[in-house]
Each structure stands twice: as C-alpha cells, then as structure tokens.
Amino acid sequence: VFNFCAGPAMLPAPVMKKAQEELLDWNGQGVSVMEVSHRGAPFIEMAKSSEACLRELMNIPDNYHVLFMHGGGRGQFSAVVNNFLGNNGRALYLVSGQWSKAAAEEAQKLAGEAQIDVLNIVKKDNGLNAVELPVFSGSAEQYRYLHYCPNETVDGIEIFDDIDCPWPVIADMSSNIMSREIDVSRFGLIYAGAQKNIGPSGLAIVIVRKDLLSLPQLTQSSIMDYRLTAENDSMYNTPPTFAWYLAAQVFDWLKSIGGVKAIAAINAEKARRLYACIDDSGFYKNGVVKANRSQMNVTFQLADESLDKAFLQEAEAAGLVALKGHRIVGGMRASIYNAMPLEGIDALVSFMNSFAAKHGR
Numbered sequence: 361v362f363n364f365c366a367g368p369a370m371l372p373a374p375v376m377k378k379a380q381e382e383l384l385d386w387n388g389q390g391v392s393v394m395e396v397s398h399r400g401a402p403f404i405e406m407a408k409s410s411e412a413c414l415r416e417l418m419n420i421p422d423n424y425h426v427l428f429m430h431g432g433g434r435g436q437f438s439a440v441v442n443n444f445l446g447n448n449g450r451a452l453y454l455v456s457g458q459w460s461k462a463a464a465e466e467a468q469k470l471a472g473e474a475q476i477d478v479l480n481i482v483k484k485d486n487g488l489n490a491v492e493l494p495v496f497s498g499s500a501e502q503y504r505y506l507h508y509c510p511n512e513t514v515d516g517i518e519i520f521d522d523i524d525c526p527w528p529v530i531a532d533m534s535s536n537i538m539s540r541e542i543d544v545s546r547f548g549l550i551y552a553g554a555q556k557n558i559g560p561s562g563l564a565i566v567i568v569r570k571d572l573l574s575l576p577q578l579t580q581s582s583i584m585d586y587r588l589t590a591e592n593d594s595m596y597n598t599p600p601t602f603a604w605y606l607a608a609q610v611f612d613w614l615k616s617i618g619g620v621k622a623i624a625a626i627n628a629e630k631a632r633r634l635y636a637c638i639d640d641s642g643f644y645k646n647g648v649v650k651a652n653r654s655q656m657n658v659t660f661q662l663a664d665e666s667l668d669k670a671f672l673q674e675a676e677a678a679g680l681v682a683l684k685g686h687r688i689v690g691g692m693r694a695s696i697y698n699a700m701p702l703e704g705i706d707a708l709v710s711f712m713n714s715f716a717a718k719h720g721r
C-alpha cells in the first residue's frame with residue numbers, strides 16, 4: 361500500500377521495521393523504550409544523539425536551541441504567542457491558506473491587549489492561486505515577530521522565497537521541514553508538528569534563536585515555555601518518549617540516504633512527475649501557479665467531480681490510499697512527504713492515466 365495521507369503520514373519503511381524489532385527489547389535492556397525512565401542514561405544518550413543528528417541534517421547554527429515539545433503544531437500556535445508577544449506587543453501574521461489562517465486566529469484569541477495584524481498574501485493569477493510577498497518596510501520595533509507557513513498542507517501552496525523583513529521570522533514548517541535545504545539562520549524560530557516528515561503526532565520540534573528567549577513573556581503554562589524547556593533539555597516534564605525515539609530513527613534514516621540535499625532532489629522529481637501527469641492529462645487540474653505548487657501536498661481536481669467517488673474507490677483497490685482532499689477544499693490531495701518513494705508516485709501516475717483513459721480522455 362502507498363499511503364498518501366496528509367498526516368499522520370507514512371513513516372519510512374526501514375524505521376517501522378526497526379521499531380517493530382525493538383519494541384520488546386530496546387538497547388539490550390529487555391524492555392521497550394516506552395518503558396524506561398527519560399532520566400536514565402540510555403534515554404538521555406538517545407535524546408542527545410537525535411538532537412545532534414537533526415542539527416547536522418538541517419545545519420542548525422550553535423546560537424539556536426532545538427526543543428522537543430508536546431502539543432503538535434497547534435500547540436506551537438499558542439506557544440509562539442505566549443513566549444513572544446508580551447502584553448502590549450504587536451505581531452504580523454501572513455495568511456496563505458488554512459493553517460496560517462488558523463495560527464492567526466489562535467493568536468487573536470490569546471492576544472489580549474496586544475495586537476495581531478493579518479495580511480492575506482494569496483492573489484488570483486488567471487484563476488490560479490498565487491502568493492504575492494509584499495516588500496516589508498517599517499522599523500524593527502514595529503512587530504515582535506512575523507509568522508507565516510511556508511507549506512500550506514490543505515491548499516497545496518508552498519512559498520519557496522525567503523521572507524525579507526526587519527522582524528524575527530517565525531515559520532510553521534509542519535509539512536515541509538527537512539524536505540529541502542533551508543538557511544536556518546534566516547529564521548527566528550521554526551516549528552513543526554512531527555506527523556509528516558519527523559515521526560508520530562503529538563511531538564513538535566522547535567528550533568529557536570537563543571537571544572529571542574529574553575523577550576517579554578505573557579503568563580503561560582510551564583510546558584509551553586521555551587526558556588524552561590531549553591533549560592531542562594526538553595525534559596521539564598516527561599517528554600513523549602516513544603515519539604522522540606521514532607523521530608530519532610527517522611533522522612538516522614534520512615542521514616543514511618544522504619541527508620536533506622539527497623531527499624530534496626528526490627522530492628523535486630516526485631513532484632515533477634505528479635504535476636506533469638496532472639498538466640498533461642486534460643482530465644485533472646491543479647489550481648496553484650507553478651511557482652507556488654507544493655512539493656509535499658499535491659492537490660488536484662477531476663474535470664468531472666461526479667467521478668470523485670469512483671476515483672477514490674478504484675485507487676484504494678489499487679493500493680493507493682488516503683487521496684481524498686481536505687474537507688474544506690474538496691477534490692484530491694496526494695501528500696508525498698520524505699517517506700514516499702518514487703515508486704509510489706509512479707504507481708499513482710500510472711493509475712491516474714488509466715483512470716482518465718477509462719473515463720474518456
């Protein structure tokens with residue numbers, strides 16, 4: 361089965377196999393990693409080496425903390441506000457789709473006397489969705505931070521350009537972290553819910569520039585406090601140990617196949633093949649300009665939507681599962697994260713071509 365689920369998404373097959381083998385006996389201890397203390401040497405060793413591996417994979421500079429936190433992507437929607445906005449601060453939220461909109465709404469809910477400015481950056485270009493990044497001017501004091509989502513999982517919109525602005529940039533990379541090379545030093549903070557390119561849901565990875573942790577904070581919950589989390593090596597309370605262990609396996613797997621540079625080349629080829637199938641078909645269509653088409657979440661519609669049900673049923677029978685689009689936007693979506701091999705794309709393309717041929721194109 362090739363699983364195109366947007367999240368929780370498929371994990372690399374070798375990782376799942378190793379986890380299965382180690383389920384009853386991790387590290388020669390005769391018990392699972394789920395059953396050992398996070399304060400014990402074996403777990404701490406695993407935690408340290410996983411951070412080192414992630415630092416190497418993403419080339420994370422020393423002036424950044426790497427945190428392993430609870431609460432997934434949405435947990436970070438509120439953590440960002442709690443840690444950085446302050447009681448009378450102001451922040452700018454760019455909206456490019458459903459997830460950045462949700463982050464902005466959460467910020468507005470929590471802002472109190474502080475101010476959240478929201479800027480929609482998606483315009484129509486010949487009927488297609490296109491991101492138009494404004495030229496940002498203004499003083500460094502105007503905003504505490506700018507928040508955006510470089511890959512909109514629901515809408516299939518990706519922003520490849522870096523944001524140039526005088527404020528710390530905070531990016532929700534839940535659905536494209538480690539999918540291509542980025543320059544971490546351009547960001548104040550990067551966060552990602554784990555369940556696409558990292559591991560199981562519930563875990564969130566946070567990469568934050570150390571100097572930002574001295575900004576004023578709102579009263580907040582301890583487990584969402586970046587400072588406290590950093591001071592306690594992400595173990596202020598019991599961390600999600602099994603999720604952390606699986607994330608460590610995914611990092612090792614990615615390193616073993618050549619790291620982010622290698623997977624980026626494969627991801628580009630996967631996306632190229634799938635979008636070519638859509639564009640060449642006359643039967644499927646994608647509603648995003650080429651410059652902003654997501655390499656991770658490929659959205660498409662059938663020319664005749666009365667065939668949607670048959671498409672999904674026949675795809676599933678062919679072992680191609682979870683292709684239904686998000687309920688808000690409808691249509692289809694193939695999520696093709698790092699763990700999806702090229703063979704999965706070829707199988708999908710071949711199915712889509714024969715489905716189109718069978719239904720008259």
Ligand code: PLP
Pocket residue numbers: 367431432433434435459509511512513514532533534535553554561562
């Ligand atoms: N941000 C993005 C870009 C997402 O795709 C998701 C969904 O998985 C989230 C945030 C929310 O993550 P979670 O469900 O872990 O709260």
